[in-house]
Amino acid sequence: MHTGHYISGVGHVALIGWLIFGDVFAAEPLPFEATTVSVISGSEFAAMVAAGRAPQSTTEVAQPSSPEVTPDAPEIAATEDPVAGQTPPEQAQTPATEDAPDVSDLAALPQADVSDQAPVLPDPPADVAVLVPEVSDRPVPQAAERVAPEAIAQPDPEARPDPVEQEAVTPNASGETQQDPAEATAPEAAATEIVTEAEQPSAVPLQSARPPARRPDPPVQQAAQPVEAAEPAAPAEDTTEDAVASALAEALAADSSAPAVPQGPPLSAGEKDALRVAVSSCWNVGSLSTDALNTTVVVSVSMTQDARPVTSSIRMASSSGGSEQAARRAFEAARRAIIRCGAKGFDLPVEKYGQWQDIEMTFNPERMRIK
Amino acid sequence: MRLLGMVLAVTLGCVSPSAGSAQAQGDGPLRIEITEGVIEPLPFALPVFQAETADAPGLAAQISQVVSADLSGTGLFREIPATAFISTVSNFADPVQYADWKAINAQALITGAVAVQGNQLTVKFRLYDVFSGAEMGSGLQFTGTPDGWRRMAHKVADAVYSRITGEGGYFDSRVVFVSETGNKDARQKRLAIMDYDGANVQYLTDSSAIVLAPRFSPSGDRVLYTSYETGFPRIYVLDVGSVQRRVLESQDGTMSFAPRFAPDGQNIVFSLSQGGNTDIFAMNVAGGGATRLTSAPSIETAPSFSPDGSQIVFESDRSGSQQLYIMPASGGEARRISFGPGRYGTPVWSPRGDLIAFTKQNSGRFHIGVMRTDGAEERLLTASFLDEGPTWAPNGRVIMFTRESQGAGGRSSLYSVDISGRNLRPVRTPDGGSDPSWSPLQK
Numbered sequence: 001m002h003t004g005h006y007i008s009g010v011g012h013v014a015l016i017g018w019l020i021f022g023d024v025f026a027a028e029p030l031p032f033e034a035t036t037v038s039v040i041s042g043s044e045f046a047a048m049v050a051a052g053r054a055p056q057s058t059t060e061v062a063q064p065s066s067p068e069v070t071p072d073a074p075e076i077a078a079t080e081d082p083v084a085g086q087t088p089p090e091q092a093q094t095p096a097t098e099d100a101p102d103v104s105d106l107a108a109l110p111q112a113d114v115s116d117q118a119p120v121l122p123d124p125p126a127d128v129a130v131l132v133p134e135v136s137d138r139p140v141p142q143a144a145e146r147v148a149p150e151a152i153a154q155p156d157p158e159a160r161p162d163p164v165e166q167e168a169v170t171p172n173a174s175g176e177t178q179q180d181p182a183e184a185t186a187p188e189a190a191a192t193e194i195v196t197e198a199e200q201p202s203a204v205p206l207q208s209a210r211p212p213a214r215r216p217d218p219p220v221q222q223a224a225q226p227v228e229a230a231e232p233a234a235p236a237e238d239t240t241e242d243a244v245a246s247a248l249a250e251a252l253a254a255d256s257s258a259p260a261v262p263q264g265p266p267l268s269a270g271e272k273d274a275l276r277v278a279v280s281s282c283w284n285v286g287s288l289s290t291d292a293l294n295t296t297v298v299v300s301v302s303m304t305q306d307a308r309p310v311t312s313s314i315r316m317a318s319s320s321g322g323s324e325q326a327a328r329r330a331f332e333a334a335r336r337a338i339i340r341c342g343a344k345g346f347d348l349p350v351e352k353y354g355q356w357q358d359i360e361m362t363f364n365p366e367r368m369r370i371k
Numbered sequence: 372m373r374l375l376g377m378v379l380a381v382t383l384g385c386v387s388p389s390a391g392s393a394q395a396q397g398d399g400p401l402r403i404e405i406t407e408g409v410i411e412p413l414p415f416a417l418p419v420f421q422a423e424t425a426d427a428p429g430l431a432a433q434i435s436q437v438v439s440a441d442l443s444g445t446g447l448f449r450e451i452p453a454t455a456f457i458s459t460v461s462n463f464a465d466p467v468q469y470a471d472w473k474a475i476n477a478q479a480l481i482t483g484a485v486a487v488q489g490n491q492l493t494v495k496f497r498l499y500d501v502f503s504g505a506e507m508g509s510g511l512q513f514t515g516t517p518d519g520w521r522r523m524a525h526k527v528a529d530a531v532y533s534r535i536t537g538e539g540g541y542f543d544s545r546v547v548f549v550s551e552t553g554n555k556d557a558r559q560k561r562l563a564i565m566d567y568d569g570a571n572v573q574y575l576t577d578s579s580a581i582v583l584a585p586r587f588s589p590s591g592d593r594v595l596y597t598s599y600e601t602g603f604p605r606i607y608v609l610d611v612g613s614v615q616r617r618v619l620e621s622q623d624g625t626m627s628f629a630p631r632f633a634p635d636g637q638n639i640v641f642s643l644s645q646g647g648n649t650d651i652f653a654m655n656v657a658g659g660g661a662t663r664l665t666s667a668p669s670i671e672t673a674p675s676f677s678p679d680g681s682q683i684v685f686e687s688d689r690s691g692s693q694q695l696y697i698m699p700a701s702g703g704e705a706r707r708i709s710f711g712p713g714r715y716g717t718p719v720w721s722p723r724g725d726l727i728a729f730t731k732q733n734s735g736r737f738h739i740g741v742m743r744t745d746g747a748e749e750r751l752l753t754a755s756f757l758d759e760g761p762t763w764a765p766n767g768r769v770i771m772f773t774r775e776s777q778g779a780g781g782r783s784s785l786y787s788v789d790i791s792g793r794n795l796r797p798v799r800t801p802d803g804g805s806d807p808s809w810s811p812l813q814k
Contacts, residue, residue: 147410190409196792198738198751267401276403283408284478287447289538290725290768300400311504329537332500332507336478337408339502343473358400367406 148190149280155189264352274347279361282341285333285368292329295322296364299334305353307345309338317360334363410791412449413478413535415442416501418460419453420483420494430517431485434494434524438481441528441542444568445769446794448535451477463495472501479507481531492517496527498534507534521570522813529812541764542567545810546771547585547594547611550574551783551803560805562596564611567764567809569799575614584760584806588632591810595630595639595656604628606641608656620658629672632656633700634680640664642672651685653700664702675719675727676700677744684708684718684727684744695729697744708746717760720744722811723767726790730759730772739772741790752792756781762809771798773805 146152267275285293302313314335319327338361348356419435422428442448458471463484472480483496495512499505511530513523522543529540550563550572559578562585565571575594576582583604585596594609604626609616621627622645630641633653640653643661649670652661665671669689676683677700684697690707693714698705709715713733720727724744731738731751737758742749757775764771764787771787774797783805785798798804 145411149407149409188411190411194410194791194793196750196752196754197788197795198740198754198792272401272403276405279403279405280407281409283405284411284413285408286410287413287536289536290723292537325537329535332503334405336500336502337405340478356401360400360402362402362404363408364404364406365408368408368410 144189144191144195146188146190147192147194147286149192149277150190151192152188152190261354261357262351263354264349265355267349267352267355271347271349271352275356275359278341278346279337283334283337283363285365288329288333288365289326290369291322291326292333293365293369295326295330296320296362296366297327297330297334298360298362299331299338300358300360301338302358303342303346303348303353303356305350307342307348307350307356309342311339314338330363330365334361337363412443412447414449414451414476415479415481416451416456416472416475416477417442417481418456420485420496421460421463423463423484423486424488427485427487430487430492430520431483434485434520434527435483437521437524438483438496438528438531440568441525442531444794444796445532446789447532448479451475463497467499467501469499469501469504472499477501479531479535483527487517490516492520492523494520494523494527496531498531521566525566538768539766539812541766541769541809541812543813544765545591545813546762546785546798546807547575547587547810548785548800548807549582549585549805550800551805552578555779555781558803562594562609563800563804564594565800572801575609575611576616584629584808586631586808587810589634589636589811591813593632593636593656594808595632597628597630606630606639619654619656620661627652629674631675633676634678640674640676640683642674651683651702662702664698665705673717677720678722678724684720686716686718695727695746708742708744709749710746711749719761719763721763721767722765726767728761728763728770730761739770739788741770750792752788752790753786753795758786760806762807764809765812771807771809773807775805 144151297319298317300313300315300317302310304310316327316331319330322330417435417439420431422431439450443450455475456471457474458468460467460482463482467480467482478501480499480501481496482499483494486493491514493512493514495510497510498507500507508530511527513526515523525542528542532540532542544567545564546567547562547564549560551558551560553559560582561578562575562582564573564575576598580598580600582599583597585594587594592611594611596607596609597604598607599605605621606619606627607616608619619627619630619639621643624645626644628642628644630639632639637656638653639656640651642649643652648668649672650663650665650667651671651674652663654661664674664683665685665687667687667689669687671685671687671689674683674685681700682697683700684695685705686693687696687705688694689696693716694707695709695715695718696705696707708727709729711731711733713731715729715731717730718727719729721741726741727744728739728741731740736754737756738751739753739758739761740749740751752770753772753774755774756777757773759773759775761770761772763769767790769787769789771785773783774786775781775783783803785800785804785807786795787798788795798807
């Protein structure tokens with residue numbers, strides 16, 4: 001019954017005894033260098049330090065006695081060293097003297113205009129007390145009337161303020177343009193957060209390294225070329241790919257009642273982000289109440305195929321976090337953002353129209369409350 | 372292979388009629404979340420209001436100017452200059468050409484008309500959301516006397532502000548303050564009252580005695596203030612309409628100061644200094660004894676009620692440095708809410724109840740700041756040689772305070788700032804000014 005206990009007890013006793021008497025943990029001391037020190041008293045230390053100090057000058061100093069000089073100098077016998085066996089060194093040849101260079105063509109140095117008059121120096125500035133500003137460890141952004149997700153430098157004064165940046169379109173020499181003439185537009189200067197008077201400005205980049213989103217130029221319409229009647233093609237070789245493709249085409253063509261809406265693959269993260277940034281640049285929450293800034297609204301909108309919002313389709317799908325009045329104000333700000341920045345069409349891929357024909361945008365101002 | 376194609380065609384043909392709609396219903400609309408926006412003044416266009424009677428053009432122009440100044444002065448709106456207008460508004464009833472206003476990026480359009488008939492002035496206006504192509508609310512009309520044209524202009528601006536922002540305005544309000552003249556060592560002070568924008572200044576007292584810290588009653592009809600008329604600080608209550616005043620009951624050998632009305636307008640809290648100790652007391656403004664609310668050897672002063680009247684925020688140096696505390700309105704245990712570096716004082720509870728404004732002194736500078744009622748989210752809005760004495764606008768969005776410049780010739784003046792720290796601007800007064808107290812909106 002207790003066999004296990006007995007075995008365990010014996011084993012433990014053996015282990016403990018081995019640890020005590022077996023000298024298991026006795027390790028050789030690590031090598032080290034020892035320096036002999038001696039303990040001295042305070043008075044001895046003071047005396048030792050005093051001995052090392054420079055002596056103080058005193059006026060009465062015992063003069064050393066002059067050394068005794070013996071009147072008779074010892075005689076020194078001069079003897080010649082033996083030179084036998086040594087040969088004199090050979091005389092080195094002197095190099096031939098070089099001809100002096102011809103300096104007749106050199107122009108004479110101009111006469112330096114040196115005046116004896118001392119130069120007149122400007123008056124030194126008067127003494128001015130300079131207040132050293134308090135330096136904060138935390139970089140503080142530049143103040144600007146407009147606060148935006150990304151800092152924007154002062155735009156070209158010629159450019160008309162507009163959320164969508166656009167270069168000016170002017171007629172060429174012949175007075176023709178491929179686009180309608182338009183003036184340049186640029187977003188207004190902006191900071192990334194509100195900077196109060198209590199915060200000191202510091203050197204921060206005025207413009208994001210990220211290039212601003214720019215709409216691609218519209219495709220140039222080519223003049224329609226007459227198409228020659230093509231001869232009937234020879235029947236292609238029957239392959240699996242052709243069979244699948246033709247089957248898909250036939251199947252999709254069978255639903256002839258529905259309008260042709262290109263579905264395309266889902267929008268990429270970059271395409272969604274571009275849409276998000278575009279709407280953000282027009283979503284102005286500066287005039288919203290604090291209650292409205294606590295309200296998240298979901299806004300649904302239908303889009304035309306040229307990526308413009310259908311104004312009449314914009315409606316509030318839901319809201320949360322605030323009163324009904326606050327939700328209404330928050331919705332109005334969201335609607336303005338969609339209409340304003342969508343007036344020229346969002347940058348969305350036409351071939352994926354089916355993916356963004358209907359959009360639900362959630363406007364969440366949580367991060368804007370702490371700007 | 373041909374057989375495979377036929378099979379695929381049949382299979383897809385069977386499912387294709389519902390494939391498109393199924394995908395649309397299954398995936399639903401494209402969903403994105405917008406969490407970053409911009410904070411910038413909203414551009415608005417305000418064509419000069421139409422004069423509907425022969426003697427109205429002058430008032431129409433003045434009213435338009437005041438409405439525009441009110442809105443622009445908030446920092447939330449920016450007026451588009453009339454030179455940029457494409458459309459003109461020749462008749463108040465004409466339909467709006469939204470495209471013309473969109474083209475100049477006017478997001479709000481305000482049209483109005485003014486008529487004077489005898490001693491009656493009528494001002495009406497409409498507000499449009501240009502990009503939505505719709506009117507915001509219905510048209511509104513105010514009627515009064517011609518000499519009240521500024522108030523009517525303020526009321527139009529309040530209505531526009533409220534419709535766009537969703538919160539109450541503050542333009543039709545007044546400020547009582549201490550008007551200051553003379554140098555620092557011989558400064559003369561007297562109570563004055565003015566419109567919120569510095570217009571219509573009227574004096575309530577003469578400068579024979581030093582006056583301090585006037586405070587409006589919740590209804591705006593009375594003012595509490597402290598005067599050194601007797602040589603010691605005493606609390607007075609003044610009727611704004613009749614300019615009649617009376618001293619509130621006080622004990623001999625004491626100094627009473629820093630009064631403030633309770634939200635009910637019947638009771639007040641104030642500081643009373645006796646025997647070198649200062650505590651907070653409450654009393655009925657009609658008379659009667661004072662009730663002690665604090666009892667500590669430290670200095671307790673600058674009490675301010677919460678909007679619901681249930682709590683009082685005050686300053687105290689009971690912890691060794693001047694900090695802010697909140698206690699029940701009936702007195703009792705107080706909890707400290709300020710913990711940052713420096714000293715905190717003159718706390719004032721926001722009319723909305725969500726924030727407390729205060730003065731802070733730290734590292735040789737004074738600040739006006741705001742914090743939540745639990746002390747969280749402290750934010751300093753200003754910084755200068757001396758900023759102090761904040762007071763809230765009726766809508767709790769703007770703070771007015773005193774700023775004093777440095778040096779022997781330093782001057783006190785009034786400033787206002789948005790609670791976000793934006794739109795810091797001086798308030799125009801004829802002389803120096805200090806200790807402002809903002810009234811509620813006028814009826």
